[in-house]
């Protein structure tokens with residue numbers, strides 16, 4: 540039931556964290572954190588009552604006491620927290636949620652798309668990208684990012700490719716670019732070949 544992606548998100552959670560899972564859906568992350576005693580407290584939330592009902596039913600089956608809120612982002616979370624997980628949504632939705640004035644010091648993000656935009660904009664919001672893990676789960680690469688409040692200037696390369704140093708992932712990106720290069724006009728070919736040159740450099744780094 541627990542995917543590698545959920546386990547990787549959980550690997551960024553620490554014992555002292557009071558975690559709110561924004562968009563918990565089925566509640567699997569909350570269950571994993573609670574059953575394995577990985578944090579001080581976990582709070583479940585989702586914008587959809589139907590999703591939260593499913594999570595609550597899963598908590599009850601396992602006899603887990605987890606406070607749960609229907610909430611658009613942080614708006615209706617009626618208790619304190621110091622860590623938020625926002626995972627399994629698009630970058631624009633995540634950025635909208637982060638416009639709140641209740642953002643905690645630590646956030647763990649996993650976006651479905653536009654990773655470069657996410658890195659750039661979250662950095663601008665005043666967060667430092669502390670760590671990033673890219674994992675292959677069910678034939679799909681997922682990037683999980685750990686942020687803490689602070690100032691940092693990411694390089695263009697870091698914004699575009701992240702800081703995971705995952706060699707297989709970079710090789711995968713090169714392979715995808717090569718597939719596209721065969722089919723696109725000259726100008727686009729040059730751009731993709733340059734991207735591959737940068738990615739090759741990253742694969743050669745220790």
Ligand SMILES: C[S@@+](CC[C@H](N)C(=O)[O-])C[C@H]1O[C@@H](n2cnc3c(N)ncnc32)[C@H](O)[C@@H]1O
Nearest residue numbers: 561562563564585586587590610611612626627
């Ligand atoms: C694809 S599920 C991801 C579930 C889980 N976080 C995961 O990563 O496996 C996305 C969930 O986010 C919820 N969601 C979307 N926008 C939201 C928002 N603004 N605030 C809270 N939850 C939201 C949806 O209702 C849905 O249950």
